[in-house]
Amino acid sequence: MFDEVWRSQGEDVAPGVAAALLHLAAAGDQPVLVVSRPRPPEAPERPRVRWANATLAALLGAAPGDLLDLAVGRVLRGADAPGALVRERCTRFTVEAVTASGEVRATEVAAWPVPERISGFGAVSERLRVDVALAAEDHWVLQLLSPDDERSRAALRAAEERFATLAQDSPVPTLVSDVGARLSRVNDAFASLLGVPAQELCGTGWLTHVLDDERGRVAQAVADVLAGERVVFDTRLRTSAGQVRWVTVRLAPSRTPGYGAGFVGTVEDVTDRRARENRLAYQAQHDLLTGLPNRLALLEHLGELLPDAACPDAAGVPLPPVHPAAPVGVLMVDLDDFKTVNDGLGPEAGDAVLVEVARRLVRTVRTGDLVSRPGGDEFVLVCHDLPDESAVEATARRVLDALVAPVEVNGLRLRVAASVGVVLLSGEPGGAEEVVRDVGIATHEAKAAGGGRWALLDEDVRQRARRSLRLVADLREALARGTLDVHYQPVVRPGTPTRPHAQLLSVEALARWRHPELGPIDPATFIEVAERANLVPALDAHVLAVACRDLATWRAEATAAGLPHVPRRVAVNVSAVSLSADGFADGVRRTVAAAGLRLEDVCLEVTETALASDLRACRTVLEELRRDGALVAIDDFGTGYSSLAYLVDLPADHLKVDRSFVRDLRGGRGTGAAGAARGGPARAVAAAIVSLARTLGLDVVAEGVETHEQNDVLVELGCEAVQGYLYARPMTREDLWRVLCDGGTLAPQPAGLPSPRQVPA
């Protein structure tokens, strides 16, 4: 049938047939042409163009018709070279395409020989029922491979090969997937990491080396990278030798357009590093002497038990409140005389005791309970399932009993006693630190009760301890924000029976603290808090600064608005701690100068005790300030242990007679020795102090004057300045302002009749 078709067309239609055949390619965007040359044994002739599509013509800058019958070597230099066009197979070669404008461009050509006879297969196309037995001429179809395409493809291939070469020789285990999770290539480093030939790892073979329980995670990571994310994860691989290696795998997505998505990955063997990290992590969580969990581990463990606790490694995952049915007990074991062992027998002996105690404690608890050594000679046990007080007691007893047997160290049998404090986790939210603090309080109680015993944390004790801890924090904050008040107690020239009103001379500045929630805090309490938290220097500095500022204000008012009376100076209390702090004198100078005052305007009140404790240092500081004009008063005089010898050298201007002497003063007016006897020993002491002061050239201020009787005695003794409730309690600056507006006179208000200006202290 095909032969018939062929015969009906006749030999002369061969070029037309070829064109008809190839018009199919005309619509294509690939540059195509057909060439032919006479078949041997005809005279050898150069191949000529029989047909060209529009794309090829456009490429050469010509019309398709212009190219017909041209020797192909004229438009594609090199296409007629021997061996370029052969009958036996397809060929590929490079030619120089010559455009109409004479431009020459190197390009690659693929040439297919057109078969002599069409086979049955070609007839599949109903649209083209022609045979192409081209008897006289050999035909070839030539396709120019678009230079851009070729170049970019070559560049891509080169890049791929470069990458492959680099990866192949890289010491970093590398994986490549073209599509999906199936690897298309792995390098030698990865193969040698697992000890298997690279081929076995291609496809999904590599996944079989992932440990079973990790495979899901790895697959998920691969799914993520295929979805376009970069992923980094740690996992474990089993080598052919059965060894497990920890690896960090980093995968980066790689997409091939029109092909799919794969990834490129590196695998880092981190087994050794991980082992090191594990060791460090162990060390970070354990006490190296006893091998017990350390403070950090204890806090983490407690954090996990506490509802809503700020657990250090919770990593944002809120833990469900792991509150077991029966409460958890936290026991702190504090060795009673450990310091004696350590100091007396040396730290090695101390260590041996700790190790032995640790060993015994571990044996007293149940599985799941924790024995930790947060530090020093303290051990903390976290015991689960203590349903009632008898269980708590049994546990505490067990701990104490475990320590009864003497510990042998260097042949010596040492008796180790301990105090045990117990806290039951209440289920209230709170920090692990707080629990440890609470159990410390309980332990302290047990120790205070004589040692060798246990104590469950008492709620009152806890409240007290907690409150004081809270006060420290709040006081620190109040000082930092400068919200502490300063009240003033007037120092007055006392009234006499004939002239009962007293005249304000100066004021003593006193710190007062109104807690935002707890209300006014007793000064004794907060000063103790300040001492404990080392806040005294800050407190002193604050009071000095406020007092200086207030005095400067009053002075300014006196000049500008005619305030009738202004204190001569302000007195502030200075503690021994402040005095001995570096830069105290400079601080005072700066504060005073900043308020626009001079040192003469302030009086530093120092307790006798403070002076006694560090006399030399304090004296240097005080003398320096006195030399520049500041006044110094010895507070609470008579309560310390001042020897007369050093009194002479005291760097002071005033003595303040302690209230304890004033309190017992009785009226002794009238009759000589009998009167003195009636005034009692207090009067004698007061008289002696006043007289002593006068002898030394010091002024005297009597504190704590509450009654007319005390007042009168002091006046009689020649005391020219007093301070006390009889005339004024410490008052706010507003109240003092009113006193100053009234000219600074104060009417006596004997005890029992509260002054209208009273401020609760």
Place this chain on the structure above:
Amino acid sequence: MSVPRPRAGAAPPVPASAPGTSAAPGGAVEVLGRISAALDDLPAHRPVAARVIAQADDHRSDARSLGQTLGCDPALTAKVLRLANSAYFGLSGRVSAPAFAVTVVGFSTVRSLAVAAMAGLEDVPESLEEFWERSVLTAVAAGEVAGRLGVKAPDAFSLGLLARLGQALLVRCDPDRYPAVLAGAADREELLAAEVHLYGSSHTRVSAEALAAWSFPDELPAALAQVDAPGWASPLSVSVRLGVELSERLLAPARAPRPAGHLSGGRVDDGELDALRSRVQQVAQEMLRLLAA
């Protein structure tokens, strides 16, 4: 010669004078004509699959656009998803979105499944016993050897899956005679000889022609055409050759095996090929279950 079909980027015509084919005897032309008509008609019956095939070859496509198109054919989508979740692709149970499934199995495999759907291979006639088993074995085996030949495994896999497409077309277009040819052939070699005798062309050539008709990238039909042609073949073609060979060794143990070295120009030997047996069988079994489901 094999006639280039009217389409952009015409494939290099497969030299038709290669041995293994001969001039078509009488009656063959009608069959081949019916096949040609079927190739033109089938896309209209499964338009979504046809669109998937076209898109998979378009460099502007990405997994999302291909997944979107795929999603319009629920049966095909289910098939791709099941395949993506097979152990072969390493992500069992993690693939639920069509676009992601496309990413996991690769465009080429999606395209092959679309061809299978379009050619009606989901429902092969009884006479094509073990059609899918052979096809999947061929695909898996071709994918496994691909790496040794420098071929991308997904390409070899997807082409292997379609190597026997021609058989289905022959059954459809010559229902009277082809089943008898199938039944009468003792082994694959006999079948090929009978096909060439009857139609002038082997079923792999018909497969190649179908791929060319459906606008597969040129190298794929060219490679399929070389599978049963003796002599030099592209590496992709060799991987399919070896895939076919291994599938026959597994399913027709009585048949005399053809030497792998000969089939691959010495690149893969029999030992290497046989070493893949159990893995290929295992993977293919799972995949077969998923594809048949």
